[in-house]
Amino acid sequence: MSLTQIRSQFPILDTQVYGKPLVYLDNAASAQRPQAVVDCWKGLVEGSNANIHRAVHHLAAQATDAYEGARDRVKSFLNAEAREEIVFTSGATASMNLVAFSYGQVFVNQGDEIIVSVGEHHSNIVPWQMLCERKGAMLRVLETEENGLLSPAKLQGLLSERTRIVAITHISNVLGLVNPVKELVSVCHEAGVPVLVDGAQGVVHEKVDVQDLDCDFYAFSGHKIYAATGTGVLYGKRKWLDAMPPYMGGGEMIETVRFSGTTYAPLPMKFEAGTQNFNAVPTLVPALDFAQAVREEKAVADEQEAILAYVYDALMQDERITLYGTAREAKVPLFSFAVKGVHHEDLALILDKMGIAVRSGQMCAEPLMDHLGVTGLLRASFAPYNTLEEAKYFIASLNKAINMLI
Amino acid sequence: MSLTQIRSQFPILDTQVYGKPLVYLDNAASAQRPQAVVDCWKGLVEGSNANIHRAVHHLAAQATDAYEGARDRVKSFLNAEAREEIVFTSGATASMNLVAFSYGQVFVNQGDEIIVSVGEHHSNIVPWQMLCERKGAMLRVLETEENGLLSPAKLQGLLSERTRIVAITHISNVLGLVNPVKELVSVCHEAGVPVLVDGAQGVVHEKVDVQDLDCDFYAFSGHKIYAATGTGVLYGKRKWLDAMPPYMGGGEMIETVRFSGTTYAPLPMKFEAGTQNFNAVPTLVPALDFAQAVREEKAVADEQEAILAYVYDALMQDERITLYGTAREAKVPLFSFAVKGVHHEDLALILDKMGIAVRSGQMCAEPLMDHLGVTGLLRASFAPYNTLEEAKYFIASLNKAINMLI
Amino acid sequence: MTLEERKQEVIEEFSLYDEWLDKYEYLIELGKSLEAFPEEKKTEDRLIKGCQSRVWLDAEERDGRLFFTADSDAIITKGIISLLISVYSGRTREEIAADDFAFVAEIGLKENLSPTRANGLVSMINTIKKLAENGR
Amino acid sequence: MTLEERKQEVIEEFSLYDEWLDKYEYLIELGKSLEAFPEEKKTEDRLIKGCQSRVWLDAEERDGRLFFTADSDAIITKGIISLLISVYSGRTREEIAADDFAFVAEIGLKENLSPTRANGLVSMINTIKKLAENGR
């Protein structure tokens, strides 16, 4: 697949905004969806639309096959051991709330500790804060190294007898660095502590093998990896999922409902309460197929590497700019930075008028912003359909915008 | 709009199953989606796809407008007082879990009581059971009358000093009867008890005015009212929503996130954690427009009434058949019944081969099945795109199927 | 008749029916003709999990061969289990354990009986296999 | 100049700029030329809620007329609030309370400054109105 072929799968990339060609560099917030995802959704809605699992009629059978087929695809994509370990949710946030509630319900008690990193997305902080408040537990915060990475040694120092779970990100949506998850997990497992990995960004940029990482939970959203919105995945080791009570009740997450006592369905149904997003979950199949195909494509890898090198160097060399997350060897093409004397929002507004979609603000990582001593940053995040040419246009436009504002 | 015009908006209705024209009578499980819903989704994905709310770029602005426009549409559809009272969720089940958790967290304590009816869907039972288990509260069960309806007088008798909330369905997905919600609410309010109404079916068949009903919460799913899957609504009176803690944490449901303490965003954001289903939520606009348009269409109302009369009479007259939910004056075209000596699943399988999609089993209402003394029922549920001709074909086919099985 | 011959016979029987309803008529007949299953044998441990309707299955070993009896509250399911029994009853444990049950797909049951029902079918097959492998 | 005349003037000024970037250049200039806002006035109660960047607004009454001062940490926002001030400063409470602020849409600010920013704008407008109606 050439880059042109890849781009042609995303009609939206031909959009003009304010008469300028769209340059979409807000991929970390949400990716665009390829034609195959649109076709999949449309095909289901127009051809196989019925509620799944229980009904015995033809449309329901087709819809169920599509839905359960997506589970198989996710299983293979993450190399999970069993399909029962794949739970569908409405997004990464829902996945992490599920774990915080259901794991916390059984395994976290008064005085226990939970470790998160300072670089976490709100979705991997607030659920744990809410749990701590309910249970009287305490949140411990792992700081990042100078270069933005998490350090296994430092994590080891933070683990205690009372640590019940560690929740860390694979790739921060601000820093754009691949954390050494395998080593972080290993340090925790030595202490008998399970690890949840927030893979919302990780799954997009890295090949994930949950058995190799040996993490206990891995969470991600469909919409960031080219699938329809409203889809999410929670991978969990069976031993934990089996031991956890359900998060939501209702629908077919039950074995028997009696007013005298209700028993729950086996995995993964126990965690899938209510009508599932059956029109959208199957779009994970073409989406993950796309993600895998582009990852294996040399032309794409080369372009991504060229973008990474070009933008990294440009930002590092500009004295007005401070890039956060500088560990070059762990960097993915996701750049957050501050410009001296210039408000990130002004930059975003001007770049927008140049056709460039970037993100400004706290990016749902306020503790990290506080830690870095900034009120917000500007972020440009690239996807496989972005080109080096776009990267160059971005850097040139950024320069122009800064000059307008200084 | 003629019935033909309505049907032409649903391409799936022309599907053939096993060489027979599809007769889709499983609408209570999930409705079909009109062309306008497909076009809306596709238009957003291909033209305005970006994460909503925070980003300042053009696509994000368009996506946000579409999403927040849907909130306005739902507000007017339910005649809510304020748009802040409309919370988007992933479905009715999620809406009810939200209330059970968040309302329960503050207002339900050890020894308190919660009332549900015996006819509730699992999604309006299990969340309350889970709450009761966490809090040491008790579930009280309101039985239905002989004809299937809920009685305000009987509810009044069940209310006590300790009742903290009453959770009842507008229309049962098994019995197909419109409960006297306004009267039920009034009885509860006299005792100072708030009421959650499960509107998953109600919103489809009845014009809902939450201010007139005066209910405290009203929950429904998009997919049952022609919108994309993965969408749901929770209406809640502001005084309750304001007093309730968030259900899920993460994303933009916050005001400030600090490790020293997090504060939450105002309504409705407080309850919308994580990336919302921004490709799908706006489909509520064409979906509710469609629902409203057909409701106001005399040709449709006449056909629905004719279907109701025809099927009701046919089922009531057949001695082999027991219809549940017989209160004729409150009946909507949703029929659940047992056939003497014949298993519901056998009927569903045979009808399927005749092209007819019906539901068999417990329909996520096991307590009601136990109460009625059956292991399951057969259900045929009609939508405005169904015809009297289809109803006649259904009854004839049912007769044939019964004869095959007896 | 060998297992292979019997499977071939079933496939041919089913190929007579073009129409799904005729297949169902046939399964209903099979279900109705199934030998009565004693009420006292309808116990939890003989119930097959994963079926929407209830299916009970029992096996007895005689002269190194397994003989199955079964029942269901739904007649089509009963017909299906009856069909399976008619194929696998009287076979040795080894024969059953080695079989791939592929003929079920060939007569169109698996695809056409919906995932839930198909799961029921898969559960039936798995139970028969397990009985052959471990005994009860 | 009456309020109407001043609004007309602003609309005409903006109509000179075809290009969005030119409008921004103009707003940036307006922002930069805004009278300094004392640091000690940057208090919580003067902060406008609902803006992504921080905006402070203060009003003083002299001779029955309101005079506004403002600041923001983002320059385009500062330009916008500066523009609003230049229109509404020196008007009576009644004049401001009766105004519909529609000229903002006419110069294209509302539509083009994204919903969050637009909300910021709406918040600014609402704050100005509230100050006119209630005083601080």
Ligand SMILES: Cc1ncc(COP(=O)(O)O)c(C=O)c1O
């Ligand atoms: C009466 C009733 N309540 C609740 C639900 C749950 O809705 P959902 O599964 O869409 O969350 C349904 C539908 O399944 C229903 O019919």
Ligand SMILES: Cc1ncc(COP(=O)(O)O)c(C=O)c1O
């Ligand atoms: C690192 C990280 N974690 C969690 C999330 C939350 O994902 P979602 O909003 O899709 O639930 C995001 C994206 O917003 C993210 O970038």
